[in-house]
Amino acid sequence: MALLEIKDLTQRFGGLIAVNDFSVTMEGRELNALIGPNGAGKTTVFNLVSGFYQPTTGSITINGVDTRGMKPHQVTSLGVARTFQNIRLWNDMTVLDNIRVSQHYRLGYSLADALLRTRRYADREAAIERTAMELLEFMGMKDLANEFPPNLSYGIQRKVEIARALSTKPKLLLLDEPAAGLPSTDVVELIKLIEWIHKEFDLAIWMIEHQMTVVMSLCQWIKVIDFGATIAEGTPEDIRNNPTVIKAYLGDEAI
Amino acid sequence: MLETVIQQALNALQLGSYYSLIALGYCLVYGVLLLINFAHGDIFMVGAYIAFFAATYIMGQHALIPPNSPIMVKLVFAGFFALIVTAAVSFAIKKKPQAPGRKNYSYPAILGGIFITVTAAIYYWGQGMKLETGADKILVFAVTMPLTMILTSVVGVFIERVAYKPLRLKGANRLYVVITALMMGIILEYGNLSLLGTSRLSYPTLLPRVVFDVAGAKISITKLTAIAASFLMFALLQWIVTRTKLGMAMRAVSYDKFAVPLMGIPLDAVIVFTFFLGSSMAGMAGMLYAMNFPVLDPFMGALVGWKAFVAAVVGGIGDIRGAFVGGFLLAFLEVIVAAVFSSELRDLISFTILLGILTWKPTGLFGKPKTTKI
Amino acid sequence: MGNRITVPAALCALLFLMVAMPHVGLLGQYGVTFLCTMGIYIILSASLNLVNGYMGEFSCGHAGFMAVGAYTSSVAGVFLFVPDQVFGQPWLPMALTPFAFPIILAAGFIAAALAGLVVAVPSFKTRGDYLAVITLAASYIIKSAIENVEAVGGPRGFAGMGKIVQGMDSMAPIPWMLVWIFLGVTFTIWILRRFVYSTYGKGVMAIHQDEVAAEIMSVNTNKMKLIAFMLSSGLAGLAGGLYAYLISFVNPASFTILRSTECLVMVYLGGMGSLSGSVLSAIVFAILLEFLKPLEQLKWVAIPLLLILLMQFRPEGIMGNRELSDVFPKLKRFYRFK
Numbered sequence: 005m006a007l008l009e010i011k012d013l014t015q016r017f018g019g020l021i022a023v024n025d026f027s028v029t030m031e032g033r034e035l036n037a038l039i040g041p042n043g044a045g046k047t048t049v050f051n052l053v054s055g056f057y058q059p060t061t062g063s064i065t066i067n068g069v070d071t072r073g074m075k076p077h078q079v080t081s082l083g084v085a086r087t088f089q090n091i092r093l094w095n096d097m098t099v100l101d102n103i104r105v106s107q108h109y110r111l112g113y114s115l116a117d118a119l120l121r122t123r124r125y126a127d128r129e130a131a132i133e134r135t136a137m138e139l140l141e142f143m144g145m146k147d148l149a150n151e152f153p154p155n156l157s158y159g160i161q162r163k164v165e166i167a168r169a170l171s172t173k174p175k176l177l178l179l180d181e182p183a184a185g186l187p188s189t190d191v192v193e194l195i196k197l198i199e200w201i202h203k204e205f206d207l208a209i210w211m212i213e214h215q216m217t218v219v220m221s222l223c224q225w226i227k228v229i230d231f232g233a234t235i236a237e238g239t240p241e242d243i244r245n246n247p248t249v250i251k252a253y254l255g256d257e258a259i
Numbered sequence: 260m261l262e263t264v265i266q267q268a269l270n271a272l273q274l275g276s277y278y279s280l281i282a283l284g285y286c287l288v289y290g291v292l293l294l295i296n297f298a299h300g301d302i303f304m305v306g307a308y309i310a311f312f313a314a315t316y317i318m319g320q321h322a323l324i325p326p327n328s329p330i331m332v333k334l335v336f337a338g339f340f341a342l343i344v345t346a347a348v349s350f351a352i353k354k355k356p357q358a359p360g361r362k363n364y365s366y367p368a369i370l371g372g373i374f375i376t377v378t379a380a381i382y383y384w385g386q387g388m389k390l391e392t393g394a395d396k397i398l399v400f401a402v403t404m405p406l407t408m409i410l411t412s413v414v415g416v417f418i419e420r421v422a423y424k425p426l427r428l429k430g431a432n433r434l435y436v437v438i439t440a441l442m443m444g445i446i447l448e449y450g451n452l453s454l455l456g457t458s459r460l461s462y463p464t465l466l467p468r469v470v471f472d473v474a475g476a477k478i479s480i481t482k483l484t485a486i487a488a489s490f491l492m493f494a495l496l497q498w499i500v501t502r503t504k505l506g507m508a509m510r511a512v513s514y515d516k517f518a519v520p521l522m523g524i525p526l527d528a529v530i531v532f533t534f535f536l537g538s539s540m541a542g543m544a545g546m547l548y549a550m551n552f553p554v555l556d557p558f559m560g561a562l563v564g565w566k567a568f569v570a571a572v573v574g575g576i577g578d579i580r581g582a583f584v585g586g587f588l589l590a591f592l593e594v595i596v597a598a599v600f601s602s603e604l605r606d607l608i609s610f611t612i613l614l615g616i617l618t619w620k621p622t623g624l625f626g627k628p629k630t631t632k633i
Numbered sequence: 634m635g636n637r638i639t640v641p642a643a644l645c646a647l648l649f650l651m652v653a654m655p656h657v658g659l660l661g662q663y664g665v666t667f668l669c670t671m672g673i674y675i676i677l678s679a680s681l682n683l684v685n686g687y688m689g690e691f692s693c694g695h696a697g698f699m700a701v702g703a704y705t706s707s708v709a710g711v712f713l714f715v716p717d718q719v720f721g722q723p724w725l726p727m728a729l730t731p732f733a734f735p736i737i738l739a740a741g742f743i744a745a746a747l748a749g750l751v752v753a754v755p756s757f758k759t760r761g762d763y764l765a766v767i768t769l770a771a772s773y774i775i776k777s778a779i780e781n782v783e784a785v786g787g788p789r790g791f792a793g794m795g796k797i798v799q800g801m802d803s804m805a806p807i808p809w810m811l812v813w814i815f816l817g818v819t820f821t822i823w824i825l826r827r828f829v830y831s832t833y834g835k836g837v838m839a840i841h842q843d844e845v846a847a848e849i850m851s852v853n854t855n856k857m858k859l860i861a862f863m864l865s866s867g868l869a870g871l872a873g874g875l876y877a878y879l880i881s882f883v884n885p886a887s888f889t890i891l892r893s894t895e896c897l898v899m900v901y902l903g904g905m906g907s908l909s910g911s912v913l914s915a916i917v918f919a920i921l922l923e924f925l926k927p928l929e930q931l932k933w934v935a936i937p938l939l940l941i942l943l944m945q946f947r948p949e950g951i952m953g954n955r956e957l958s959d960v961f962p963k964l965k966r967f968y969r970f971k
Contacts, residue, residue: 054849056845076848077850077851077853080849085850094847096838104835105835105839108853118828169850172850426944432949434691438897441898445934446938449933453931561890569766572762573766576763603780610774611774614770617770618758618759
């Protein structure tokens with residue numbers, strides 16, 4: 005059973021077709037990319053997968069579960085986590101709290117437990133805290149646990165956001181332009197980080213990225229879309245030499 | 260039957276015109292600053308009082324200062340009115356930038372001239388004339404209306420400068436500004452109460468008691484004025500916001516308050532103008548309201564104001580058409596409920612319907628849903 | 634583990650003082666009433682802070698939920714214990730009042746929490762200023778609905794609760810209302826603190842700071858909103874019930890916009906998302922109200938003026954979003970408060 009299966013996905017916003025007849029299958033453990041010019045509909049695909057939009061037609065199944073009609077938090081509990089183009093951390097919460105709250109779907113206790121402070125509450129809360137601290141330690145950010153996100157550099161905030169996504173224990177991690185706004189030195193770090201996550205956390209990663217260094221050095225399979233429609237897919241080598249892709253990015257004269 | 264329907268429709272139109280005028284003020288300020296100016300309903304009340312004092316003063320009835328008080332007192336009072344008029348004029352004609360080092364006396368000269376003329380005019384008017392005839396009273400109406408609008412807007416702008424602007428500059432949470440507005444409203448209500456006591460003032464009749472006959476239904480000229488005024492103001496506002504440069508600046512501020520000064524738009528002037536417009540319309544509504552329901556009390560603005568605010572939101576706050584339509588919608592709802600059921604159930608049913616509309620269309624009738632960009 | 638008992642011990646001591654002091658003449662009727670009013674303000678302010686502070690919505694209809702609680706508790710009490718023209722003969726003897734009173738209050742809590750649904754359900758789709766209007770309209774609807782129910786006296790109001798308080802007094806001569814209000818305040822703070830300090834309740838803050846991120850990071854935002862609104866309005870109902878019995882009379886005119894405004898002022902004065910701030914500001918507000926009473930009408934000019942000035946100097950409220958123990962970390966050594 006495939007981890008993610010998107011079949012003939014189409015999304016319309018009024019007259020605009022943002023995603024057109026889009027299909028993709030991921031078995032698990034891949035590191036793929038979705039690229040395309042600005043406004044091609046890449047983020048829309050991610051929004052559809054994470055349940056933020058409901059598709060006009062087509063289906064998305066995650067581990068065999070059809071996600072149509074599901075709210076984003078339900079999709080997340082199926083094992084899909086994501087980051088955002090512009091970082092969306094909870095700025096008035098510490099890094100640790102950011103990561104604790106992201107485990108909301110598997111808190112394992114109810115409101116009554118929280119109010120009565122039952123045994124289960126104490127056990128689970130301790131476990132959540134432990135998981136969060138372990139994750140932070142594993143990612144080398146243990147000292148940042150009590151910092152507030154706005155006090156951290158942009159690169160570190162990105163890393164915290166990725167850690168937050170990982171804390172939902174995803175099987176599929178969607179990264180929406182992880183390198184956006186990072187200086188080139190940090191991009192090298194980021195490439196290493198993503199590679200390391202992919203290896204250590206046993207998950208599939210699907211990313212949107214504009215920086216070709218990132219995409220070409222990391223990804224096994226690249227899908228290119230323009231105006232919502234798939235125009236090419238293949239290995240980095242194929243994409244690099246594909247005339248349709250070059251045309252979409254650079255225009256007719258470039259060929 | 261038809262007669263009753265038309266009569267009720269006319270009543271609703273009249274009631275709606277006050278709601279709409281107030282709602283337009285809410286909407287303007289909200290549209291530009293994203294601030295719910297909760298003091299607006301009370302500015303409407305202040306407008307009604309200003310209209311009262313202005314009219315009685317001009318008519319020589321001197322509500323604040325008795326007719327036999329010394330000349331100096333009357334002059335000072337007249338001078339105070341004139342000062343405010345002059346300040347408003349000076350704001351309107353704003354000094355043009357000029358070469359440094361060159362002194363230009365024409366600006367102060369014009370203002371001084373206006374000041375002296377208005378003082379004298381108001382003084383002699385209040386002193387000598389016995390305004391008895393209908394034509395004179397129409398004249399009083401014609402003078403009182405702009406005077407009320409200007410004075411009320413001075414109050415509105417003053418509140419903005421003193422209470423809202425410092426908070427805005429400090430970058431306080433938007434809701435703190437809203438709370439400050441709530442507080443300002445209470446201050447206006449209770450300040451008025453402690454200043455003038457609980458005595459209810461009754462507004463003099465200014466317009467002739469002419470009653471028109473519309474297919475059996477009756478409408479007085481006062482009511483007709485209110486309806487006409489609200490439509491006129493709506494058209495004027497729509498024109499200002501969509502067709503003029505100032506309106507363009509206002510829309511720009513509502514999109515991005517931070518980018519606007521960088522583009523060379525005087526942010527402060529735009530905000531002041533917005534409050535000026537909004538409050539002057541509240542003043543106008545206050546005066547028209549006082550003419551139709553001629554008993555003034557300090558809390559008259561609270562209920563009407565809140566209702567108008569709800570109406571503005573149901574119409575789609577931030578959109579002028581929405582506020583205008585919302586005001587009339589609420590009025591028609593209220594009149595229909597009162598006619599079909601009973602007037603005790605008026606608030607209950609009309610608010611329930613409005614709540615239903617908002618639940619069904621969360622951004623109001625004309626509001627555009629804000630799309631969250633991810 | 635000595636610090637674990639500090640708070641319960643302090644609370645018991647306070648309770649003891651409250652019962653004992655009127656007996657030895659240290660606390661007169663005036664003082665008792667003042668403390669009761671303050672307690673009700675604390676409940677109102679702390680409960681509204683959950684929605685307006687922690688969740689960042691702008692609910693301006695708190696008085697409406699208070700009214701629901703007040704009327705429900707009143708009717709429940711009168712129905713059970715007092716002979717009434719509308720509700721007939723009492724069902725239970727007066728001797729049971731001290732035991733039944735928590736149930737009466739709970740009825741108010743539950744009714745108000747259910748009324749909170751009127752606001753909670755639209756909040757799934759609506760945010761910000763539109764939701765503010767919904768809360769406003771809801772409070773108007775509630776007030777107007779009560780005015781139209783003849784059984785509870787319509788606009789004239791409803792009385793009879795005084796007999797129940799007298800009944801409790803005849804059982805044991807202690808300041809019953811003060812004790813109940815004290816317990817109500819303790820319950821409110823206790824429940825709110827436990828809620829907002831749990832990872833579960835922190836979902837509410839996540840909604841405030843970024844709702845999209847909250848939803849995508851597996852927080853069930855609709856459920857959290859439902860809980861926050863119902864808890865907040867339920868506690869307002871509790872305050873309403875206590876208020877009704879404190880003054881032995883309720884009428885719709887007690888639950889106007891001005892009441893909601895008071896609640897709002899206390900929340901923002903204390904600081905959004907600070908429980909100790911809400912408590913502090915409620916105390917300050919109650920003292921101000923009492924202190925400025927001689928000014929009569931001018932009171933309502935002086936208080937807003939003071940508050941506006943205060944906001945100019947501290948535009949984030951007294952405490953900002955911090956707690957007392959964040960400002961004075963040494964306090965943590967003395968107590969553990971769960």
